[in-house]
Amino acid sequence: TPPEKPTIIKCRSPEKETFTCWWKPGSDGGHLTNYTLLYSKEGEEQVYECPDYRTAGPNSCYFDKKHTSFWTIYNITVRATNEIGSNVSDPHYVDVTYIVQPDPPVNVTLELKKPINRKLYLVLTWSPPPLADVRSGWLTLEYELRLKPEEGEDWETIFVGQQTQYKMFSLNPGKKYIVQIHCKPDHHGSWSEWSSEKYIQIPTDFRVKD
């Protein structure tokens, strides 16, 4: 039988410059099946084929900078073909502006600071993911951190905007905390994965002065 119709499962841009789409093949009808990704762009009749099937692995199409435009809707379909016939996926509409999911922040550091006769506090610092060019202003990232006592259940999440540093005052003396940070483009796109867990032990004399 002809192959089943494939499904486009996800498109993602990691740094608002390139993007990749993945599809899930249907059953191949018992025959060797190959897949062709075709796309057209808003306001244009022309249909193009996927520029690079390899870079992002099997069942994927990678659009490099030259093939990636913003504020324009891509109409993407994937056709499965074998010797009996072919079948085309439902169209997948994508504006790359809305599919940016950055990598997690890096270089997360935690430092306890104790200014004379002032309360001890924790300073967290981090850097944007290396792929993301925030220097040019093309991509602006916002950050959110979460922390919880090691044996605690629920995380406390704090949105910190575009800063890459945060001072924590209200911490429980003697407790060991886990801290993670993730990021998202300002406005549109989705949160990155959380950065790897970092631990910090708060000394017991972290007390409020009378």
Next chain:
Amino acid sequence: TPPEKPTIIKCRSPEKETFTCWWKPGSDGGHLTNYTLLYSKEGEEQVYECPDYRTAGPNSCYFDKKHTSFWTIYNITVRATNEIGSNVSDPHYVDVTYIVQPDPPVNVTLELKKPINRKLYLVLTWSPPPLADVRSGWLTLEYELRLKPEEGEDWETIFVGQQTQYKMFSLNPGKKYIVQIHCKPDHHGSWSEWSSEKYIQIPTDFRVKD
């Protein structure tokens, strides 16, 4: 004699949309004196008169939205005139972004929380002043809270950034605390007045369990 030179004492914007200036008259030289506020904008020759002497009370000028520009510096003077002559104040320069002083935060609540087999702690929550709350993205506020035991002398002040909630772990059992919060625009501008005083009695078994 002609009236003494008036002094412009303060200009303030509560929400970066409108602003008001106040002046202090000098002596009126024994004659009926009236006051005229005149202003010009940076780079413009034209001189304008105060659009509204009434809304903000005596010796004041209220600039509504239409008359408030936050791209320019205002050069403001006040002239006092009586039948003998007139006298003009020193110029007062105003950049609306620098004179934003929000109203105090509202809905301040204090709540003691006692999770099972965990320490009791105090949760403070508050809301931005109504005027600023409506335009959350336009006027970003930062908060600072202060507390002290009722009979204590010095306040302890804690900067909490843009959060509208704070957890206090290390409080002294059996003490009654006073808490207040104020806010400020995240870049320029000045701290609001402190919110009204709130009291909380910490129960005697509020012990740090190790």
Next chain:
Amino acid sequence: LPICPSGSISCQVSLGELFDRAVKLSHYIHFLSSEIFNEFDERYAQGRGFITKAVNGCHTSSLTTPEDKEQAQQIHYEDLLNLVLAMLRSWNIPLIHLASEVQSIKEAPETILWKAVEIEEQNKRLLEGMEKIVGRVHAGEVGNEIYSPWDGLPSLQLADEDSKLSAFYNLLHCFRRDSHKIDNYLKVLKCRLIHDSNC
């Protein structure tokens, strides 16, 4: 308070401060435009296929705008500034009508009505700021008045509810897109002109 150098004719808001304020405002306007679009989409557009008519239907599509980072970095900054100005001017009239005509939509919630008025006011304010910035950068001359005319008012007043809602959807879809472009271009310009592309 900014202390003005004594004896100077007048003190000025610095170009850096002007850009800071412009970016904060463009960020806020786009935030509002996304909110009003999402709210309208959820309430009036579900399952009605308005998107197909909105595709390639923006009155500003005649303005050639950078579509990726390289184009945004290669275009001369004066051209990009003038492009932002042209886009803001192109939206002045449509936003005035949006703010008034939206009142005629059946059971339009207060949050949509208020945002439409706020967007129109803040867009006018950003236009004032951009004219100030362009005037400062071009030393006086504010460039010829290029903008894209808009003839969409009749479609916002159509008797047929479905067509009218589709016209509103199209306007909100286009403004969400253009306000995001404006915000993005201003952030790039600020980094280029004020922070030497090292934000």
